[in-house]
Amino acid sequence: MKQRLQASLGQHLVMTPQLQQAIRLLQLSSIELDAELNEAVESNPLLEWDEGGVIAMPEAAPTEPAPENETWGDAELEGWGDGPSGGSGLDGDGMSLAEQVAERETLHDHLLWQLHLSSLSPRDRRIGAAIIDAISDDGYLREPLDMIAASVDPPVPVEDVATVLHCVQHFDPIGVGARSVSEALCVQLHALDADTPGRALAIRIADALLERLPKLGADGIAAELGEPLDEAEQAVALLLSLDPRPGAQMGELSPESYVAPDVTIWRQHGGWRVALAEHTRPRLRINRGYEALISRTSSSDAAYLRSQLQEARWLLRNVEARGETLLRVARCLVQRQSAFLDLGDGALRPLTLREVATEVGLHESTVSRAIARKYARTPRGTLPLRAFFASGVGGGTAEETSSTAVQSMIRQLISSENPRKPLSDARLADLLRASGVPVARRTVAKYREAMSIPSSQDRVRIG
Secondary structure, three states, rough: OOOOOOOOOOOOOOOOOHHHHHHHHHHHOOOHHHHHHHHHHHHHEEEEOOOOOOOOOOOOOOOOOOHHHHHHHHHHOOHHOOOOOOOOOOOOOOEEEEHHHHOOOHHHHHHHHHHOHHHHHHHHHHHHHHHHHOOOOOEEOOOHHHHHHHHHHOOOHHOOOOOOOHHHHHOOOOOEOOOHHHHHHHHHHOOOOOOOOOOOHHHHHHHHHHOOHHHHHHHHHHHHHHOOOOOOOOHHHHHHHHOOOOOOHOOOOOOOOEEEEEEEEEEOEEEEEEEEOOOHHOEEOOHHHHHOOOOEEEEEEHHHHHHHHHHHHHHHHHHHHHHHHHHHHHHHHHHHHHHHHHHHHHOOOOOOOOHHHHHHHHOOHHHHHHOOOEEEOOOOEEHHHHHOOEEOOOOOOOOOOOOHHHHHHHHHHHHOEEOOOOOHHHHHHHHHOOOOOOOOOOOOOOOHHHHHOOOOOOOOOOO
C-alpha cells in the first residue's frame, strides 16, 4: 500500500485548561464561586471588581428584574396555602426547607440520588446501592466484587455486580467507583469523544504504563510504545488533565452555613419567570490600566501581563457560560414542573437527568454539575434544584406518578385517617390504586419509613 499525506477537517474535544476551568466553575456553589473569584482578583492584576456595573450576561437571560428586594406580595402568594405543602416552607416535622437544603451533600448522597433517577431495575438498584456504600470518600471502590455480591439481599452473581459497577462509574463524577488510578483514568478517557487527540495512546499508557510514567516521561513512553514524540506528549498532557481522585473534590467541600439562592422563580402575567440571582453575576472587569501597559513594557513583563490578560478573559467567559447553563437548566425545570410550583409535591412529575439533558442539548453530567448544590427561591420557599427531579412509579407508562407525589399522597391519607383505626400499608396501597397510582404494599412501606411515619400499629390513638 502506498503511503500518502492527506489533510482533513474535523471537530475534536480536548480537555484544555479553559474547559477544565469551565467544568470546575459550573459545579461550584454560589458561596464557593465567590471565594474562587476573590482569589482570582487577588492573584491576577488584570482583574478588578467593578463597583459600577455587572458583567453582561448572555442574551438568553431575562430582562425583567425579580420582585423588589426579592419579597413576595399578597398577589403572588394568593392561593398558595391551599396546596399539600402550604405556603410556609415547612415540612411535616416543622423544619424549614432552607434548613433542610443547607445540609451538606456527600459523595454517597450524590451517587445515590443519581442511582434513584436511573433506569436500572429494582434489583440492579439494590446492587448499585451496595456498590456505592463500598465507595470511599475519594471515589474509589475499596471492597472486592465478590464481597459486594454476597452483601446484596438476596446474594447475586459477581458478573451482575460488575455490570452495575460499569453504570455507576459513568455517574457524575465520571470515574467514581474505580478500583485503581489506572481504571479511573481509563473510564474518563473512554467517556471522551473517540476523535479526541491523544485519546487512544493515553488509554494504552493508563492501562499498561501508568506506574512507570513519572520515570519514563514522554520521551520514554514514545520509545517504549514506538510512537512519535509529539503524539506521546499529547497523550501525556491529556492524562494530566484528568482527575485521578474523582470523588475527592466533593468529599472535601466545606459545609455551608447558609443557603444563597442561585435563581429566583416568580409568577408574572399568569406564567412562571426565571432569573439568575444578582450575586451569581459577579461584578468583575479587566483592569484597563494594566492592559494598556502591555504595549509599553519590556518583553518579559509584557509576556506575563498577556498571560494574565488571557486568564482573566477565560474566567469572565466561563463565569458567563456558567450563568447561561444554569439559566437554561432552571428554565427547563420550571417548564416541566410548573404544576409542582402551582400545587405542591403531589403534582411533581417524574423527571430524570437524561430528559433534561436531551431538552437543553447538554450532557447528563453537565446537567448534574449545573444543579449540584444550587438553589432556587420560590414562593414555596428556598428549594434545591434537585427537588424538581423525581423517579416514576407506574411501570414506565405515560400515566406514571413521581415517587415524591406518591409520598405526598401517602402523607395526606395518613393525616386524614381515623386515629383509632389507622390505615395499614395494604389499605394505603388499595386507596392509591383506586386513585390510579399502582403501587405495591412494600413500596408504601418503604415510602412511609422514608418519611419517618410509624406503622399503623404505632399510630393507634385511643381517647
